[in-house]
Amino acid sequence: MKNRKLNQWFWKWHFIAGIISLPFVLVLSITGAIYLFKPKVENPIIENIQKIELQNQGEKLSYDQQWEIAQKNSKRKLNSVIISNKEQSTEFISGRFGGKKSIFIHPYSGEVSGTFQAKDTWMYKVRKLHGELLGGKIGTKIVELIACWMIILIISGIYIWFPFSKGIKGVFTIRFNEGKRILARDIHAVTGFWISILLLLILAGGLPWTDVFGGNFKKVQKWTNTGYSKTWRGIGLTSTVKEKRITLDEMITIANKENLSGTITLGLPKSPKSTFSVSNKTFPLSDQKMIHFDQYSGELIKSHDWSDVGSLIRGRMWLMAFHQGEFGGWNWYLVFLVAILLTVMSSAAIFSYLWRKPKGKLGIPKQPKNFKMSNGFVLVLITLGVVFPLFGINVVLIFLINIFRKPKEISKT
Missing domain, CATH: 3.10.450.40 (Nuclear Transport Factor 2; Chain: A,)
Structure with a gap:
């Protein structure tokens, strides 16, 4: 049997984490699914620029000659060249990361075949929305905070829902005939359970890009x-x-x-x-x-x-590559599936909340009476706050608000 007060405490924090996170989670899951198609959007553009005709081309220019042409046509200093044995335009690169820009030189004519910069594609906007909500440094910190709360949602959700009473059947069962609220709740819980481990791996792969934790x-x-x-x-x-x-x-x-x-x-x-x-x-x-x-x-x-x-x-590199689905087809489809299921799960949670919320109230659960966190729980919270500083600051603020605000209701799960 689960500890009733502990379960109620977990439910409250699961609820708070959901209220804070879910609207943003929907944005991140949808943009994440779209961004997985980045290679399919960018590669054809680059391949079209690199394509050359092989007939009557004359003598091939040296790489040094091509580099000089590229540098004259580049506003920034070139720092690298892609080595390829294919008959295609030579790619010279300036800048790094988001500022990276490629200029392509025809190896026979010396003409500039074209340039490519990820910033010029619509996929870059998707990336900025996914990584920083189009909000710059503030946006990246919000995304980092949401990622931290998602970890809390996963851990608390598994504890609250785990089917001690219904047995293992509850892991597979979605009740379609017991009303729309129960249906939404089961879709949220069952889906969340099955993607929880994969979602933690994906979150771990995204956190190294963040400002505070990543730094x-x-x-x-x-x-x-x-x-x-x-x-x-x-x-x-x-x-x-x-x-x-x-x-x-x-x-x-x-x-x-x-x-x-x-x-x-x-x-x-x-x-x-x-x-x-x-x-x-x-x-x-x-x-x-x-x-x-x-x-x-x-x-x-x-x-x-x-x-x-x-x-x-x-x-870090393994998790970041996994996050982007770079290990092959199985990885791509797995991450894409998790993104879709996360969207479904988050939407179900929102509908379940709206259908159970008391009219005119937020429906935030009360702190259980006479509940005292064990030293172990306090240590876990402190550890999470140290590892994820933005989360730690957020929890302190919530506790302070809680001290000065007397809850008016207890909501049932």
């Missing part, structure tokens, strides 16, 4: 030396300065000998003393490498593989 996570990586090493990023590695740097064609020939899989990027030297950096984005993640070469001699300076990556960054 603190990076600090922990640095303190514990469990992130990327400095030399992975080329820090501390230098080339022996000579009169002339090797050509891009020579460097690309050296890079191709590494037989890397996936999308191969050649990072250009940032200064006369820095290095060429060859990396690949591929799956499984364990096949990723980062290799640094002397920009004057082409000699290998440092080679990193996945075994050189710290444990925290490994977990």
